[in-house]
Amino acid sequence: xxxxxxxxxxxxxxxxxxxxxxxxxxxxxxxxxxxxxxxxxxxxxxxxxxxxxxxxxxxxxxxxxxxxxxxxxxxxxxxxxxxxxxxxxxxxxxxxxxxxxxxxxxxxxxxxxxxxxxxxxxxxxxxxxxxxxxxxxxxxxxxxxxxxxxxxxxxxxxxxxxxxxxxxxxxxxxxxxxxxxxxxxxxxxxxxxxxxxxxxxxxxxxxxxxxxxxxxxxxxxxxxxxxxxxxxxxxxxxxxxxxxxxxxxxxxxxxxxxxxxxxxxxxxxxxxxxxxxxxxxxxxxxxxxxxxxxxxxxxxxxxxxxxxxxxxxxxxxxxxxxxxxxxxxxxxxxxxxxxxxxxxxxxxxxxxxxxxxxxxxxxxxxxxxxxxxxxxxxxxxxxxxxxxxxxxxxxxxxxxxxxxxxxxxxxxxxxxxxxxxxxxxxxxxxxxxxxxxxxxxxxxxxxxxxxxxxxxxxxxxxxxxxxxxxxxxxxxxxxxxxxxxxxxxxxxxxxxxxxxxxxxxxxxxxxxxxxxxxxxxxxxxxxxxxxxxxxxxxxxxxxxxxxxxxxxxxxxxxxxxxxxxxxxxxxxxxxxxxxxxxxxxxxxxxxxxxxxxxxxxxxxxxxxxxxxxxxxxxxxxxxxxxxxxxxxxxxxxxxxxxxxxxxxxxxxxxxxxxxxxxxxxxxxxxxxxxxxxxxxxxxxxxxxxxxxxxxxxxxxxxxxxxxxxxxxxxxxxxxxxxxxxxxxxxxxxxxxxxxxxxxxxxxxxxxxxxxxxxxxxxxxxxxxxxxxxxxxxxxxxxxxxxxxxxxxxxxxxxxxxxxxxxxxxxxxxxxxxxxxxxxxxxxxxxxxxxxxxxxxxxxxxxxxxxxxxxxxxxxxxxxxxxxxxxxxxxxxxxxxxxxx
Amino acid sequence: xxxxxxxxxxxxxxxxxxxxxxxxxxxxxxxxxxxxxxxxxxxxxxxxxxxxxxxxxxxxxxxxxxxxxxxxxxxxxxxxxxxxxxxxxxxxxxxxxxxxxx
Numbered sequence: 001x002x003x004x005x006x007x008x009x010x011x012x013x014x015x016x017x018x019x020x021x022x023x024x025x026x027x028x029x030x031x032x033x034x035x036x037x038x039x040x041x042x043x044x045x046x047x048x049x050x051x052x053x054x055x056x057x058x059x060x061x062x063x064x065x066x067x068x069x070x071x072x073x074x075x076x077x078x079x080x081x082x083x084x085x086x087x088x089x090x091x092x093x094x095x096x097x098x099x100x101x102x103x104x105x106x107x108x109x110x111x112x113x114x115x116x117x118x119x120x121x122x123x124x125x126x127x128x129x130x131x132x133x134x135x136x137x138x139x140x141x142x143x144x145x146x147x148x149x150x151x152x153x154x155x156x157x158x159x160x161x162x163x164x165x166x167x168x169x170x171x172x173x174x175x176x177x178x179x180x181x182x183x184x185x186x187x188x189x190x191x192x193x194x195x196x197x198x199x200x201x202x203x204x205x206x207x208x209x210x211x212x213x214x215x216x217x218x219x220x221x222x223x224x225x226x227x228x229x230x231x232x233x234x235x236x237x238x239x240x241x242x243x244x245x246x247x248x249x250x251x252x253x254x255x256x257x258x259x260x261x262x263x264x265x266x267x268x269x270x271x272x273x274x275x276x277x278x279x280x281x282x283x284x285x286x287x288x289x290x291x292x293x294x295x296x297x298x299x300x301x302x303x304x305x306x307x308x309x310x311x312x313x314x315x316x317x318x319x320x321x322x323x324x325x326x327x328x329x330x331x332x333x334x335x336x337x338x339x340x341x342x343x344x345x346x347x348x349x350x351x352x353x354x355x356x357x358x359x360x361x362x363x364x365x366x367x368x369x370x371x372x373x374x375x376x377x378x379x380x381x382x383x384x385x386x387x388x389x390x391x392x393x394x395x396x397x398x399x400x401x402x403x404x405x406x407x408x409x410x411x412x413x414x415x416x417x418x419x420x421x422x423x424x425x426x427x428x429x430x431x432x433x434x435x436x437x438x439x440x441x442x443x444x445x446x447x448x449x450x451x452x453x454x455x456x457x458x459x460x461x462x463x464x465x466x467x468x469x470x471x472x473x474x475x476x477x478x479x480x481x482x483x484x485x486x487x488x489x490x491x492x493x494x495x496x497x498x499x500x501x502x503x504x505x506x507x508x509x510x511x512x513x514x515x516x517x518x519x520x521x522x523x524x525x526x527x528x529x530x531x532x533x534x535x536x537x538x539x540x541x542x543x544x545x546x547x548x549x550x551x552x553x554x555x556x557x558x559x560x561x562x563x564x565x566x567x568x569x570x571x572x573x574x575x576x577x578x579x580x581x582x583x584x585x586x587x588x589x590x591x592x593x594x595x596x597x598x599x600x601x602x603x604x605x606x607x608x609x610x611x612x613x614x615x616x617x618x619x620x621x622x623x624x625x626x627x628x629x630x631x632x633x634x635x636x637x638x639x640x641x642x643x644x645x646x647x648x649x650x651x652x653x654x655x656x657x658x659x660x661x662x663x664x665x666x667x668x669x670x671x672x673x674x675x676x677x678x679x680x681x682x683x684x685x686x687x688x689x690x691x692x693x694x695x696x697x698x699x700x701x702x703x704x705x706x707x708x709x710x711x712x713x714x715x716x717x718x719x720x721x722x723x724x725x726x727x728x729x730x731x732x733x734x735x736x737x738x739x740x741x742x743x744x745x746x747x748x749x750x751x752x753x754x755x756x757x758x759x760x761x762x763x764x765x766x767x768x769x770x771x772x773x774x775x776x777x778x779x780x781x782x783x784x785x786x787x788x789x790x791x792x793x794x795x796x797x798x799x800x801x802x803x804x805x806x807x808x809x810x811x812x813x814x815x816x817x818x819x820x821x822x823x824x825x826x827x828x829x830x831x832x833x834x835x836x837x838x839x840x841x842x843x844x845x846x847x848x849x850x851x852x853x854x855x856x857x858x859x860x861x862x863x864x865x866x867x868x869x870x871x872x873x874x875x876x877x878x879x880x881x882x883x884x
Numbered sequence: 885x886x887x888x889x890x891x892x893x894x895x896x897x898x899x900x901x902x903x904x905x906x907x908x909x910x911x912x913x914x915x916x917x918x919x920x921x922x923x924x925x926x927x928x929x930x931x932x933x934x935x936x937x938x939x940x941x942x943x944x945x946x947x948x949x950x951x952x953x954x955x956x957x958x959x960x961x962x963x964x965x966x967x968x969x970x971x972x973x974x975x976x977x978x979x980x981x982x983x984x985x986x
Contacts, residue, residue, distance in 0.1 A: 010937075014898060014921065014947050021899040045919065053922035057929060 004064070011054055015047060046394035065399075066406070073407035084411070086777055087372045091415025092422055093770050094368025095458045099423025101361035102454050105354045109343055114252045115190040117300075122307065123342045124156065124297040124314055126332035131607065134345040136337060137293040140268070140286075142321065142329070143183070146297065149317050152310040154302045155189035157182065158295035161260060163708075164274060165547035165738055167237040168224060176547065176740040177220075179238070180255075180262035181271045187215070187249075189300050190256065196221075197232045197247030200267055208287060209273040213266070214243040218251040220263040238266070239274050240549055256298060258343055268295075275546065291328040299336070311336045331602060349687075353760065360515075363508045364767050365458055367774045370501045372411070375777075416456060499818060502782050505775035506822025507829060510857050512768030514830040518849040519761045527754065532683025533582060534622040537573075538712055538745035539719035540581055541726065546707035548736050555707050558733065563614070565729050566713060571722060573714040576620040577701055580611035581710050582685050583753050588612075590697060593665040594653040595673075605668055608649060609685055610697040612704045618680065620714045628660040628678030635677075636702040641666070644678040649695030666699075674699075688753035710741075719744045772857065775822070776864040783815040783865045787872040799877040808873040815865025823857055887923060888932065888951065888959040895950035897938075898924060924949055932958050 019040050026036030044050070055064065077084040112118040124146060125136030138146065138158065147156045159182040166177040184205025187194065194215065204211040214236060216225075225231045235242045243266065255261040266274070268287070275285035286292040301310055318334025337345070344351040387400055543562075545555040559577055566575045580587055591605035599605070615631040617623070626647065635642050643666075650659045659679060665671045682693050701709070715722055723742055730739055787794070794807055827850065890896065890904045902920050927933040932955035938948045951959070 010947065011921070013945060017897070017944060017946050018899045018902075018921075020944070025903075050919075050921050053919070054925050057922050057926040 007058070008051075011051060015044070015050060019044060048394040052396075065402075069403045069406035070410065072403055073410045076407055077410060083375055087375050087411055088414045088418060090368040090371045090375075090774055090777070091412065092418035093774070094365040095416055095419025096422025096426065097364045097767060097770070098361050098454060098458050099420060100426040101357050102450075103423070103427045105358050106450070108350050109340070109354045111258075113190075113256060113339055114254055115192055115256075117191075118339065120301045120303075121190065121298050122153075122301060122310060122336045122338055124153075124299050124334070124336045125295075126293065126318060126329070126334045128331050128333075128607075129603075133347075136296070136335065136342070138295045138297050139290050139293045139328075140295060141288070141290045142293070143295055143297060145321060146314070146317060146334075150299070150313060152302060152305045152313045153299035155185055156297055156299035157186040157189040158268065158297045159183070159186060159256065160268070160271070160294050160296065161257070161262065162271065162275065163544060163547070164238050165240070165544075166263070170237055174547070174736055174738040176544070176738045177263040178260065180265050181268045181274070182265050183268045186265065189298065190253075191300070192253045193250060194247040195250040196229060197245070199247055200265075205267040205269050208269045210269065211267055212241055212243045212270060212273075213246045214238065215247040215249060215265040216245060217249050217255075217261065217263055217265070218253070219261065221248045236264075238264075239547060241270075241273060243270075257296075258346075289328075290325055307336070307338060331604065356515075357760075357764075360512060360764065360767055363512070364771055364774075367505045367508050367771050369461075370505055371774045371778045372415075373501065412460065416458075416460075419458075420456070498782055502775065502778045502818050503822040503825060505771070505778050506819055506857070506861060507826035509768060509771035509775045510823055510826025510853065511829045511833065512764060512771050513853045513857065514826070514849055515833060516761060516765035516768050517852050518830075518834070519764065521849055523757050523761060526684075526688065531582065531688060531749070531753075532623065532681055534620075534714065535745045535749040537715050537717075537719050538621070539715060539722050539726075540710055540712050540741070540743055540745060540748075541723075541739050542581075542708065542710050542741040543730075543737065543739065544708045545737065547738060548734065550707070552705055552707075556705055558737070559709060561733055562711065562730065565733075566711065566726055569722065569725050569729070571716045573716055574616050574620040575714070576614055576616040576712050577709045578611050578613040578617055578621075578712060579701070579706050579709055580609075580685075581712075581748075582683060583688065583749065585686075587686065590666060590699075591668050591671075592674075592697065593669050593671070595663045595665075597653050605665075606653065606695075608695045608697045610699060612699045612701045612706055612709075614701045617698070617712075620712055623683065624681040625678050626681055627658055628676070630678055631698070631700045635700040637705075639703075641672055641674040641703055642677045642700060643674045644680050644698040645676055646680045646696040646698075647682050648693040649697060650679050651693075652695055684753075688749075688757065712745075719746070772860065776860060779815060779819060779861055779864045780868065782818070783811065783868045786814060787811055787868050790872075794872055795877040804873040808869050811869040811872045812865055815869065816862060819858065819861030819865060822861070823854060826857070827854065887920075887927060888955055888962070891933065891949060891951045891955075892959065895948040897946040897948050901949070927955070931955075 019037070022040035022043060023033070023036045026039050027033055031039060041047075113121055115121060123136050125138040126142065127134065127136050140158075143156070143158045150156060159180050162179055162181055164177055164179045165174045167174050182200070184200045184202050187199030192199070195218065197215075199215060200213065204213055216231070221227060221231060225234075231245050231248065234245045236245060237243075249265070272285040272287060286294075299310075301307070314334050314336045318329075318332070321334070322329040322332065390400065391397065543559075545558050550558065563575050563577060566572060588610050589607050590610045591607050593599075593605045597606075613631065615633050615635070618625055618630045625644070628644070631642070631644065643664075645659055653659070653664075654662055659676045661676065663673045663675050666674045680696070680698060683696070684691050685694055685696055711726075713719065713722055713726070727739055727742075730737055790811075794811075798804075798807060830850075886905050887901060890901050890908070896904070898920055901924075924933065924935075928935050928949070932952060933949045934952050935947055935949050938946060
């Protein structure tokens with residue numbers, strides 16, 4: 001540094017010395033000292049240029065130039081702190097929002113499978129039209145046929161989730177874990193290398209029940225065994241069977257499912273031994289039945305095979321199998337889907353929401369860039385004089401342009417860094433959203449490299465978007481005009497570009513705010529209507545006696561005892577057992593065939609959500625019975641089969657009349673007749689927001705015994721207070737019986753259903769507000785610029801006799817026109833958005849939504865235009881005109 | 885090349901060099917003094933000149949440039965090339981070959 005400074009100094013001295021000598025000679029030749037110096041300077045040429053050229057000779061100039069440009073740029077930005085602040089904040093907001101939203105989209109939909117070359121992995125299986133949820137599944141025999149016949153895939157593996165009882169050592173208190181049963185080639189197909197030990201060998205998945213081996217997940221290994229590498233060869237007791245640990249999965253391999261992460265993996269052949277008596281057909285242990293479709297299949301494409309080819313082949317095999325096995329496969333079609341398709345079909349409203357959110361984030365980013373572009377452009381007149389002077393002094397235009405670009409780059413860097421920080425902060429904030437459950441559901445919102453790249457790309461793109469245009473405009477400045485610095489000569493032509501920018505920003509902001517308010521109204525409506533059952537003062541806990549190998553008789557006895565004893569606990573209002581907890585994802589589906597109902601071609605039954613409940617259910621959960629009667633204790637295994645439907649189901653299959661007394665066949669055309677004895681009120685079963693009235697079927701528990709049941713307790717006081725007494729009670733009944741998923745309905749409902757929807761709405765509203773702020777600053781800047789450009793004109797007008805009010809109106813008109821156009825366009829846009837919105841959130845009271853937002857936006861835009869207009873009206877013509 | 889020649893007879897500082905070129909060419913070559921300095925520094929960088937600080941005629945700080953050995957060699961090369969060039973052109977312009985004088 002010092003060397004460079006010295007060199008500069010020496011050059012200055014040298015040049016000065018030259019001038020002195022030349023001046024002396026001129027004086028000697030007879031000139032006056034002033035003329036002599038002037039002549040010497042003229043002869044010398046541009047000192048600036050000399051210095052620059054010499055510096056060019058010295059080399060390393062690009063670093064020095066950069067340093068100088070940076071210093072100069074920083075100074076220029078600091079000179080105008082208001083502008084710098086607004087510009088940096090605008091950019092930060094745009095980039096930050098993009099990063100945060102991309103993280104959300106990544107979590108909800110886009111994150112690829114944590115395996116090598118995830119694009120090659122497709123989901124394969126069968127489905128029927130009209131299935132909810134729309135997933136592909138397969139039975140074990142179908143899987144075998146697919147595996148043997150498919151040419152497009154290099155490997156095909158299958159998996160299924162199952163809940164198991166886990167004991168770290170024999171005699172230790174039992175815990176319930178979620179495990180994955182997988183085919184032997186699971187890890188090889190996904191190309192997942194175990195961190196410790198190995199995956200499964202082909203022969204280990206050969207004979208049912210033979211090889212009790214297990215591969216642990218990384219987090220389970222860390223949690224239970226402290227990442228002890230001597231875990232290989234250890235024995236774990238799962239469902240009473242001793243399994244040997246043969247491997248540990250790597251850390252990045254969290255799961256092949258988007259949400260659920262299993263604790264460990266066991267061969268599919270072990271599932272019959274794990275789940276010996278699961279009751280109904282189609283259970284996970286059933287490897288024989290072709291219609292026991294519980295496996296999810298993932299296959300890796302052969303290199304060079306396209307998704308289309310694979311899809312075609314799978315469909316062909318599906319048709320062939322349907323021909324060979326008509327009873328089981330007739331109504332199913334087989335297909336292959338990419339990961340994105342699978343996720344989109346599973347939760348279409350998530351996909352729609354993600355798309356919406358990304359579009360909105362992009363809109364915010366564009367608004368921010370437009371804002372900064374406008375701000376920079378409005379500085380052009382002010383800096384034109386500065387540029388002109390520097391050009392006159394001999395600076396080169398390219399240098400000026402470079403400096404302006406550097407300045408913009410500084411701005412972009414500051415905004416980008418701040419934006420990324422903002423993104424991190426919002427990701428951390430959103431990550432606090434938790435899911436109340438024992439289930440290993442990982443909602444981990446993180447910013448990974450891809451998001452960082454997106455953010456930085458946004459910042460860099462912004463530089464080139466808004467840095468170059470004003471830069472080139474400045475550099476092309478006409479020296480003469482700018483040096484004269486008269487606003488009269490400056491062309492006050494309509495800046496169409498900026499007009500459109502402002503209109504666009506107002507429109508986008510209005511769109512966002514309208515969307516948020518519509519969603520909020522719709523959501524509030526749904527919340528007020530309630531889910532259709534009680535959510536306060538209810539405690540739930542789940543049991544599964546099959547995990548301790550109870551027979552069905554013993555299970556039934558256990559549940560009877562449990563219910564009776566819990567009912568006697570102090571503070572308990574009522575107790576019930578049910579097989580389905582609303583708003584969880586563990587639902588049951590039963591096909592029914594209503595008597596006399598004509599199904600369309602190719603469909604032979606209706607698949608409905610169902611739950612097995614006892615006679616106290618409707619009372620405990622306050623589900624109203626609108627027709628007929630609830631279940632009674634007499635509806636037991638010896639009595640005629642009965643059922644209760646909800647209003648939606650009744651309206652769909654017994655329209656216009658009461659279904660009470662009518663019958664349907666349960667579980668298909670060959671199933672037993674069931675009589676409907678009552679109609680229950682509708683409710684929200686799968687999700688709180690966005691669910692249209694769905695049919696639901698209640699069956700008496702006593703007639704459909706089941707091992708996995710949920711105990712629901714309606715408490716007088718705080719439901720959580722009953723947890724300990726009930727656990728004690730269970731322990732006294734059977735110390736080995738695991739209790740899991742203990743939660744209060746309130747907490748579950750608030751956290752899961754309500755909070756997530758609220759979060760989304762809040763976020764959109766926040767983006768709307770930010771968009772509005774950006775738009776307002778843009779409008780303000782535009783009107784202020786127009787005022788400053790027309791200051792002289794205003795002064796003249798006022799001098800001639802224009803009144804304040806007239807001046808005000810004149811200036812205000814343009815701003816109001818812009819604001820109003822923006823609002824109009826925004827309204828039109830949001831009308832279009834409503835179509836998209838309908839699927840995510842049924843919008844309530846659209847008129848109210850607009851009535852809330854539009855006046856506010858109009859008022860605020862008027863205010864933004866009013867402030868500089870007021871200042872215009874206060875211009876003192878004497879002061880303004882004196883400057884000329 | 886002109887700069888190198890001027891310095892053949894001893895070190896000088898920038899102003900002197902400029903004046904010398906003008907005088908030597910009988911004011912035919914008017915050098916913009918400003919372009920002198922970058923050229924000087926370039927020659928220093930190329931190793932053909934060396935620079936040091938000294939005292940000028942009126943006892944002020946000035947920077948003196950002098951030829952290095954490499955500079956001297958380069959001067960000889962450039963001068964020979966120039967002679968050959970002028971002889972060639974001269975041979976065409978004036979068929980009776982003249983001795984190039986420098």
